[in-house]
Amino acid sequence: MRITALAGGVGGARFLNGLLHHLEAHGEVPEVTVIANTGDDITLYGLRVSPDVDTLLYTLGGAVSESQGWGRADDSQRVQGELAAYGAVPQWFTLGDLDLGTHIVRSQWLGQGQSLSEVTGRLAERWGLPGRGVRLLPMTDTPVETHVVISDDDGQRAVHFQEWWVRLRASVPAERFVVAGLDRAAAAPGVLDALRTADVILLPPSNPVVSIGIILGVPGVRDALRGSAAPVVGVSPLIAGAPVRGHADACLAALGLPSTTAAVAGLYADFLDGWLVDPADAGVRLERARVEVHAEPLLMTDVAAASRIAGAALELAARLSGPRSAG
Amino acid sequence: MRITALAGGVGGARFLNGLLHHLEAHGEVPEVTVIANTGDDITLYGLRVSPDVDTLLYTLGGAVSESQGWGRADDSQRVQGELAAYGAVPQWFTLGDLDLGTHIVRSQWLGQGQSLSEVTGRLAERWGLPGRGVRLLPMTDTPVETHVVISDDDGQRAVHFQEWWVRLRASVPAERFVVAGLDRAAAAPGVLDALRTADVILLPPSNPVVSIGIILGVPGVRDALRGSAAPVVGVSPLIAGAPVRGHADACLAALGLPSTTAAVAGLYADFLDGWLVDPADAGVRLERARVEVHAEPLLMTDVAAASRIAGAALELAARLSGPRSAG
Numbered sequence: 001m002r003i004t005a006l007a008g009g010v011g012g013a014r015f016l017n018g019l020l021h022h023l024e025a026h027g028e029v030p031e032v033t034v035i036a037n038t039g040d041d042i043t044l045y046g047l048r049v050s051p052d053v054d055t056l057l058y059t060l061g062g063a064v065s066e067s068q069g070w071g072r073a074d075d076s077q078r079v080q081g082e083l084a085a086y087g088a089v090p091q092w093f094t095l096g097d098l099d100l101g102t103h104i105v106r107s108q109w110l111g112q113g114q115s116l117s118e119v120t121g122r123l124a125e126r127w128g129l130p131g132r133g134v135r136l137l138p139m140t141d142t143p144v145e146t147h148v149v150i151s152d153d154d155g156q157r158a159v160h161f162q163e164w165w166v167r168l169r170a171s172v173p174a175e176r177f178v179v180a181g182l183d184r185a186a187a188a189p190g191v192l193d194a195l196r197t198a199d200v201i202l203l204p205p206s207n208p209v210v211s212i213g214i215i216l217g218v219p220g221v222r223d224a225l226r227g228s229a230a231p232v233v234g235v236s237p238l239i240a241g242a243p244v245r246g247h248a249d250a251c252l253a254a255l256g257l258p259s260t261t262a263a264v265a266g267l268y269a270d271f272l273d274g275w276l277v278d279p280a281d282a283g284v285r286l287e288r289a290r291v292e293v294h295a296e297p298l299l300m301t302d303v304a305a306a307s308r309i310a311g312a313a314l315e316l317a318a319r320l321s322g323p324r325s326a327g
Numbered sequence: 328m329r330i331t332a333l334a335g336g337v338g339g340a341r342f343l344n345g346l347l348h349h350l351e352a353h354g355e356v357p358e359v360t361v362i363a364n365t366g367d368d369i370t371l372y373g374l375r376v377s378p379d380v381d382t383l384l385y386t387l388g389g390a391v392s393e394s395q396g397w398g399r400a401d402d403s404q405r406v407q408g409e410l411a412a413y414g415a416v417p418q419w420f421t422l423g424d425l426d427l428g429t430h431i432v433r434s435q436w437l438g439q440g441q442s443l444s445e446v447t448g449r450l451a452e453r454w455g456l457p458g459r460g461v462r463l464l465p466m467t468d469t470p471v472e473t474h475v476v477i478s479d480d481d482g483q484r485a486v487h488f489q490e491w492w493v494r495l496r497a498s499v500p501a502e503r504f505v506v507a508g509l510d511r512a513a514a515a516p517g518v519l520d521a522l523r524t525a526d527v528i529l530l531p532p533s534n535p536v537v538s539i540g541i542i543l544g545v546p547g548v549r550d551a552l553r554g555s556a557a558p559v560v561g562v563s564p565l566i567a568g569a570p571v572r573g574h575a576d577a578c579l580a581a582l583g584l585p586s587t588t589a590a591v592a593g594l595y596a597d598f599l600d601g602w603l604v605d606p607a608d609a610g611v612r613l614e615r616a617r618v619e620v621h622a623e624p625l626l627m628t629d630v631a632a633a634s635r636i637a638g639a640a641l642e643l644a645a646r647l648s649g650p651r652s653a654g
Contacts, residue, residue, distance in 0.1 A: 046435035076405060082428020086453050088435060097424050101409020108373035108415060126413050 008211025018306025030133030061127025335538025340386035345633025357460030388454025
């Protein structure tokens with residue numbers, strides 16, 4: 001069963017780790033293509049950082065800091081201390097020493113002319129992803145950066161998504177998101193094929209606006225989802241209106257949308273087939289009647305919970321493929 | 328008293344640290360311009376490393392690893408371990424975590440369009456060099472790299488100086504040195520002025536071929552030394568024919584020269600006024616009779632010894648300026 005998933009950082013990575021555990025526990029050899037958001041990418045201290053890709057690498061590679069959800073376990077900040085002593089900016093993004101190794105080799109390899117896909121593939125090898133049946137693809141090899149238009153004492157201005165998310169903790173309202181480079185971006189090699197040939201397409205509980213939403217903006221991706229014969233099943237990133245993690249509510253507000261699971265499903269209305277919600281949202285009514293809603297506790301408290309949720313998503317997908325292939 | 332010194336790495340840095348201690352102990356406010364060799368510079372993992380500049384920064388900033396003579400005290404290699412795990416190359420040059428901070432900010436600032444002089448000045452501020460009366464200048468802002476022509480099983484080929492020095496430990500004979508970029512290099516701002524306006528010019532016990540020799544190859548430097556009214560005093564890097572540290576003998580051999588203090592002085596014959604040798608070499612006869620030779624124990628066992636040696640060099644310079652200004 002070829003599974004293709006779109007993914008952001010922590011929520012996506014935890015869900016996918018659960019998916020792998022679920023498949024392995026059922027004796028299935030995973031065949032999973034992960035299309036990762038690269039809109040969060042940023043150049044810090046001259047080094048190219050891909051936060052979502054890194055969180056996926058570390059989580060699926062068993063090296064993530066469980067307490068943070070991102071970054072490396074048992075990391076230290078000796079280098080960052082030096083950067084601060086030199087007065088290098090910015091200082092609001094913490095890079096661990098072990099984590100920096102990834103950014104340095106990524107930057108070196110990109111500087112040698114390798115594409116982000118190639119570099120990501122090499123990084124994934126070190127973390128054993130191919131061995132777990134996972135192909136990790138950046139959504140595009142074109143540098144894409146999400147910027148956030150805000151208004152503060154300095155007037156209206158655009159800041160890098162990471163500055164808004166990490167430094168400002170999304171506390172200043174986002175007026176809109178501007179994704180530099182997205183209109184000229186081409187889907188990375190394998191991305192559109194993985195959507196067209198999948199047996200199941202999953203949308204993990206990632207941020208619908210600045211993670212999944214950015215991937216959907218890559219030319220060709222949304223069309224491939226609309227045209228896919230595979231069932232598309234999403235997992236709600238909101239429980240009773242609140243994001244489990246992160247600031248999805250602030251992101252939805254920038255689009256003029258309420259922080260509800262129905263609003264999120266509405267963003268996927270043109271291609272969504274199944275929608276997994278928490279029992280707290282079991283009564284939700286979606287705009288589009290043909291989307292099948294299933295309730296399942298969605299708090300990913302540990303890998304067992306993530307595995308159970310992934311299993312429920314696959315079950316929903318199986319129910320959706322059945323009638324379809326019969327019809 | 329304006330002192331200008333040409334310097335390589337460990338030997339130069341230790342001598343200059345001794346010089347500062349000597350001046351401070353005598354109540355003098357140092358006014359020292361250091362012109363550093365940048366021919367050893369190398370790009371590793373996409374980061375620009377300036378080994379001699381860094382050794383000068385760390386030594387004069389009180390942060391050097393005394394046991395190594397280079398690198399930072401109490402450093403660790405967590406990042407390098409990651410680079411190795413990713414299979415990044417080369418692995419024969421060890422970069423400490425604290426040390427990496429320097430390379431990252433240098434590369435970031437160079438990437439922003441600042442010159443190596445500007446960047447070096449900013450790095451030196453962090454280490455308090457201006458506060459100690461030291462102005463640290465790279466010999467040139469032009470990227471210059473010393474390569475070594477060797478013959479081995481792969482035939483005749485040129486390797487970067489660092490590969491010959493660090494990986495091969497100068498065990499393969501150098502047939503010649505090729506300094507890429509040197510002919511088109513321009514002396515960095517302040518370099519020629521510092522030589523023209525100095526009261527004393529010092530050549531610390533740095534490698535005469537691949538450190539001092541490279542600086543002398545920067546267009547204009549040798550002429551400025553020849554034309555300077557200030558006494559030029561050098562400190563022999565050899566004691567009884569053996570380099571105190573490093574592989575000066577192998578470097579001299581590449582020029583067809585014997586490993587003797589007289590041969591080193593011969594390389595400076597057109598501008599040298601005073602030559603400090605170890606008592607083991609007290610009987611040395613230099614080609615050029617007008618160079619005044621003084622014997623002084625030259626083993627820089629600690630900062631007190633380095634300070635005493637620097638004092639002897641200044642004394643010799645004072646003796647040489649006396650008669651001259653009288654004549």
